[in-house]
Amino acid sequence: MKNQRMSLTCHSCGKGVEYFSGEPPCEALKGWLTVSCWMGPGAVSHYNFCSFSCLKSWADAQVPEVPEVFLESFGEDKT
Numbered sequence: 001m002k003n004q005r006m007s008l009t010c011h012s013c014g015k016g017v018e019y020f021s022g023e024p025p026c027e028a029l030k031g032w033l034t035v036s037c038w039m040g041p042g043a044v045s046h047y048n049f050c051s052f053s054c055l056k057s058w059a060d061a062q063v064p065e066v067p068e069v070f071l072e073s074f075g076e077d078k079t
Contacts, residue, residue: 011047012054 003020008029010016019028033049049055 008048010050010054012049012058015050015054017050 003022005018006021006025007016007018008025010032017028017032019025029048031050033052033055035047035049035055037045037047039045047058049058
């Protein structure tokens with residue numbers, strides 16, 4: 001059986017890396033980061049990131065922001 005070319009992409013910026021099905025992905029992903037997120041019993045999602053900056057961008061996007069209108073309701077001057 002011939003090794004197939006596989007690819008993984010950064011979940012944040014889309015940068016890709018290729019490897020062959022016969023080699024461990026950890027060799028191709030050297031220096032990358034992988035986050036595993038439990039979605040439920042036996043269900044896990046994996047997210048690959050090419051750098052800490054990409055991981056931070058993704059993590060920041062997962063946190064809900066406080067709506068500006070809510071902050072303005074306190075009537076405090078921002079300056």
